[in-house]
Amino acid sequence: MAYLNISNVDVVFPSANGAFIALREVDLTIEKGEFISIIGHSGCGKSTVLNVVAGLLQATRGGVLLENKEVNSPGPDRAVVFQNHSLLPWLTVYENVRIAVDKVFGKSKSKAERHDWTVHNLHLVHMDHALDKLPGAISGGMKQRVGIARALAMQPKVLLMDEPFGALDALTRAHLQESVMEIQAALDNTVLMITHDVDEAVLLSDRIVMMTNGPAATVGEILKVELPRPRNRLELADDPTYNHYRAEVLRFLYERQRRPEAA
Amino acid sequence: MEGQTQAIAANTERQPPSSPPPPMPAPISPARQRTVAIVRAILLPSAVFLLVLAVWTLVHYQVTRDIPTPVEAWTQAVAVFSHPFYVTGPNDMGIGWQVLYSLGRVMAGFALAVVVGIPVGFLMGSSRAMHQAFYPLVQILRPVSPLAWLPIGLLVFQAKDPSAIFVIFVTSIWPVIVNTAAGVQAIPQDYLNVARVLQLGKLEVTRRILIPATLPHILTGMRLSLSVAWMVIVAAEMLTGGIGIGFYVWDEWNNLNVSSIIVAIGVIGLVGIVLESLMNLVQHHFDYSRR
Numbered sequence: 001m002a003y004l005n006i007s008n009v010d011v012v013f014p015s016a017n018g019a020f021i022a023l024r025e026v027d028l029t030i031e032k033g034e035f036i037s038i039i040g041h042s043g044c045g046k047s048t049v050l051n052v053v054a055g056l057l058q059a060t061r062g063g064v065l066l067e068n069k070e071v072n073s074p075g076p077d078r079a080v081v082f083q084n085h086s087l088l089p090w091l092t093v094y095e096n097v098r099i100a101v102d103k104v105f106g107k108s109k110s111k112a113e114r115h116d117w118t119v120h121n122l123h124l125v126h127m128d129h130a131l132d133k134l135p136g137a138i139s140g141g142m143k144q145r146v147g148i149a150r151a152l153a154m155q156p157k158v159l160l161m162d163e164p165f166g167a168l169d170a171l172t173r174a175h176l177q178e179s180v181m182e183i184q185a186a187l188d189n190t191v192l193m194i195t196h197d198v199d200e201a202v203l204l205s206d207r208i209v210m211m212t213n214g215p216a217a218t219v220g221e222i223l224k225v226e227l228p229r230p231r232n233r234l235e236l237a238d239d240p241t242y243n244h245y246r247a248e249v250l251r252f253l254y255e256r257q258r259r260p261e262a263a
Numbered sequence: 264m265e266g267q268t269q270a271i272a273a274n275t276e277r278q279p280p281s282s283p284p285p286p287m288p289a290p291i292s293p294a295r296q297r298t299v300a301i302v303r304a305i306l307l308p309s310a311v312f313l314l315v316l317a318v319w320t321l322v323h324y325q326v327t328r329d330i331p332t333p334v335e336a337w338t339q340a341v342a343v344f345s346h347p348f349y350v351t352g353p354n355d356m357g358i359g360w361q362v363l364y365s366l367g368r369v370m371a372g373f374a375l376a377v378v379v380g381i382p383v384g385f386l387m388g389s390s391r392a393m394h395q396a397f398y399p400l401v402q403i404l405r406p407v408s409p410l411a412w413l414p415i416g417l418l419v420f421q422a423k424d425p426s427a428i429f430v431i432f433v434t435s436i437w438p439v440i441v442n443t444a445a446g447v448q449a450i451p452q453d454y455l456n457v458a459r460v461l462q463l464g465k466l467e468v469t470r471r472i473l474i475p476a477t478l479p480h481i482l483t484g485m486r487l488s489l490s491v492a493w494m495v496i497v498a499a500e501m502l503t504g505g506i507g508i509g510f511y512v513w514d515e516w517n518n519l520n521v522s523s524i525i526v527a528i529g530v531i532g533l534v535g536i537v538l539e540s541l542m543n544l545v546q547h548h549f550d551y552s553r554r
Contacts, residue, residue, distance in 0.1 A: 056456055074459040086453035090475040090551035099471065103461045134551065154461075 001068055002029035003190060004053070004158055008062030011048050022048050024216040025062070028209060030158075035184060035191045037201040039249060040211030040220075041257065046194045047083075049211075050162050053192060054080050066157060076104045079151035081161040085143040087135040087150075094131040097121055097150045104154045121153040122146070124183055141172035145179065152183065161193040165200065174233065177203060185230060198253070202245045203231060210252045220257065223248055331522045339522035340529070356506060358527070362534060365500060365507040368424065369492045372431025376488055380436045381481060384443025385473070394444070401440060409434040409495040413502055423503040430499045431492045438487035446480025447473065479550045486542040493535050508534075 011023040022045045030036050038046045051057035053064050055074040064071040071078065079100075087096045098118045105114055122128045125145040135143055144164060151159055164180075165173040177200060184191065184204075195201050201208045205225050212220040225245055227236065236242040291299075316333050323332050331339070347359030386393040387401075412433050416426030454476060458468045500509025508527060515523040547553050 054460065056459060074456075075462055076460060078460070080456070080460050082453055082456065084453065086451075086457050088454060088457065088472065088475070090478075100461055103463065136552070 001065075003032040003034075003067060004030040004192070005065040005068075006030075006049070006053065006062075007065070009049070009052055009059045009064070010061035011045070011052065011057065012060040021216045022214060023052075023059075024218050026218050028219060030190060030192065032190055033188045035189075035193070035204055035206045036209060037193045037195050037205040037207075038209045038211060039195055039198070039201045039253070040217065041213055041253065042196060044211045044214045045217040046196075046211055047162055050080075050160050050192065050194050053158065054078050054160050056080075076100065076154040077157045078160055079154040079156035079158075081144070081147050081151045081159070081164045083163045083166055085135070085140075085147040087143055087146055089135050092132050092134055093122065093127060093138070093146050094118060096135070096146055097153050100150050101153050117153060121149040124152060124186075125149045125179055139172075141168050141176060144168065144176060148176075148180070148183075152187070152189075157190065159189045159191045161191065163194050163196065166196065173197075173200070178233075180204060181229075181231065198246055198249045201249060202227075202242060203233060203236065208245075208249060210249065210257075213257050221252055329519075329521060331525065336522045336525045339520075340526045343523065343526050354506075358508070358511065358530060361506060361508045361511040362530060364505075365496050365509065366534070368427050368500075368507065369431055369489075369496050372428040372496075373435055373485075373489055373492045375428070375432045376436035376439055376492075377485060379432075380439030380484070380488075381443050384440045384481075384484075385447055385477075387440065388444035388447025388477075389473075397440075401437065404433075405437040405441075409491075410498055410502065413499060417503075423505050427496065427499045427503050427507075431495055434495050435488040435492040438491065439481070439484040442480045442484025442487070443477060446477035449480070450476045475551065479546075479552050482542070482546045482550055486539070486546065489538055489542055490535065493531075493538055497531055 006026060006028040009023055009026040010021070013020045013022055026049055028036075028049075038049060040046050048057065052059050053071065055071050055078065058072065066077070087093075088099070091099065098114070101109075101114045101118045101121075105117065109117065119128055119131070122131065125148050127142060127145045127149060130138055130142065135146070138146075144167075148161075148164070151161075165176050168176065181204060183189075193204065202225055208223040208225060210220045210223065211217050223245060227239075227242060227245075319330070319333055323330050343358050347357045349357040350360065383397065387397050388394070409430050412430050413426060416429035417423075420426050420429065450473065454472050455468075458472050463471065496507070497509035497512065500507035501513040504510050504513070508531060512524050512527045515521075515527065
């Protein structure tokens with residue numbers, strides 16, 4: 001049995017003109033320590049898959065098993081890095097992570113340990129210089145770093161990232177991707193990331209899950225990315241294997257799954 | 264490139280010096296800029312105040328001599344403020360006491376409005392059913408003139424003080440309710456998703472998410488509410504009597520002591536400013552978006 005098992009998931013939303021089928025028979029298995037990206041056009045239900053795994057949304061049919069236990073409500077074992085960081089603006093950088101640490105390790109760690117763990121995770125994302133800043137006083141990229149630190153600090157079984165760098169400029173995004181690879185090399189987390197950025201998917205993932213267009217979206221193809229780690233963005237730019245993977249994904253997105261005209 | 268520059272230079276040389284080039288503005292030092300800013304901040308409002316004094320004086324000489332001159336009002340102010348806390352009898356006290364008694368009623372009514380208004384606002388904001396249930400009542404009662412409540416208060420409480428406090432309560436509760444409800448409704452779903460992932464309990468969600476997220480709205484509601492309360496108390500006391508700045512105005516009107524009324528108007532305005540700045544301080548302290 002795989003570590004994370006998404007089996008036969010249908011999601012149907014009730015709407016004014018009858019039921020809207022968002023996902024149909026989504027099947028995906030993920031091994032421990034794998035980095036998986038889900039890519040697809042906007043509106044194809046990528047985030048819906050993530051929300052079902054997070055437990056924020058109930059599957060209409062089918063379900064999700066994590067270590068053979070069914071998932072049907074949210075929990076810190078499936079920490080989410082939200083698209084728009086979702087830091088609580090009245091808490092400082094430190095407090096935003098500490099609230100998660102206190103909740104998850106309130107009983108198992110002492111106060112001093114929880115403090116150290118909070119600072120340690122902020123150090124991982126290079127944000128330990130801004131512990132006492134409010135989110136309003138730091139840049140978008142920094143906020144997303146803190147969001148990642150908050151999720152990492154929960155020591156999740158699966159780290160869920162919902163287009164984590166979608167709202168950032170290209171340079172900041174590249175920096176954050178480096179950080180994620182660095183952390184991934186050190187911690188060997190199981191990660192499920194939603195993205196619409198082809199380069200990001202190839203650079204970061206062990207496997208890329210390409211989704212068909214909605215409604216009734218499902219898994220179209222799965223591409224195994226066999227590039228050695230650590231991966232270097234600059235070296236890969238001229239690497240034929242890298243470019244082959246990139247072309248595969250582009251072909252899927254732009255030939256087989258044309259962007260719907262309406263979108 | 265070089266030839267071009269020369270050409271331009273030659274061109275300027277050939278032109279007759281008809282008008283000298285505009286002089287570059289001299290760089291202004293920050294200290295000087297600050298002085299200018301301070302002078303403006305004093306001069307401009309002073310000009311408006313002077314204009315008001317001029318109109319006032321004009322009214323005295325051209326319309327009615329019953330309105331005292333600014334000088335007479337000033338003399339009265341000095342007299343009133345030299346013994347603000349005298350007590351010669353239960354109905355004859357200094358202006359300081361009058362203000363304090365009024366503030367006491369305002370604070371009582373305001374506190375009640377906050378204590379009742381915030382929970383009601385929370386209910387209305389967090390539940391569709393509650394919103395549907397309360398909304399029409401709020402909409403009907405909100406525009407009612409405060410003093411229309413006074414007879415009801417007098418009948419129910421059979422006493423002046425509770426009636427005045429009731430009037431304050433019933434007028435200042437609406438901004439609290441409406442702003443709290445709007446604040447709760449404006450909480451981004453993301454914050455609640457964070458709470459769900461962290462598995463925060465109901466109490467924790469309220470304490471760590473709902474209250475801090477709504478606090479800016481609540482404080483705005485409270486500020487509006489307090490300034491309404493202070494406006495209403497003067498009117499209410501004119502009708503109920505007793506000790507208080509509103510009744511003081513009424514009393515001096517009966518004595519035809521117009522100078523005192525003008526002094527009282529000034530005092531009411533100043534106390535209003537003080538209340539407003541206190542609320543600003545509170546907002547500054549508790550509202551994350553203003554820190």
